[in-house]
Amino acid sequence: MPVLKAAHVEATLRKGGSTRVDTAVAPKFKVGDKVVVRNLNPLGHTRAPRYVRCKRGVVQRDHGVFVFPDANARGEGPAPQHVYSVRFEGDAVWGPDAPANEAIYVDLWDDYLDPA
């Protein structure tokens, strides 16, 4: 097993631990697309927060291709896919009591989303 030596600590920390990958994967969505977050309740790890499930938003940015956390946490490999910044209007998430002009941006993977 590789051992982290003191001399390599700084370079390792500077490199960071991004899960971005170079795999060529076609995006399911493009900027401006209307999406809805799937009603997912997996027993394992997920990075789809509960408060945006079943909520509608709009793709604001395509961040590129990343390892899919749900599969990766199960040790099932990277299952690489696009990650988007999705904008949700405040009232779409919190209903009529949401503060005016509020919006939330959440980074979401392809497998969390359906077209809306």
Add this chain to the structure above:
Amino acid sequence: MNGAHDLGGMDGFGPIAPERNEPVFHDEWERRAFALTLAMGYYGLWNIDMSRYARERMDPAAYLRSSYYEHWLHGLETLLVEQGLITREELDAREAELAREGT
């Protein structure tokens, strides 16, 4: 998994009060917990998502009572035991030893 870690959007915990001039670590043990986690992660026996999931599986009531680096330490202990690098008995024995020493 729906657990105590998925706190987004809950207002019952009260407002978030950001600390002024927040230090990177609040205590020396936090620095060590962080370093240990990164050093052990370098072994390549688990990935970042497994690390997060290990923290999320902490007992929900304990999770809400503990600090950020306590979550990290707990997650690391879970991974070390699950990967067979240490046993739960070894961990418990060392904790008891430290408690006797009063540290």
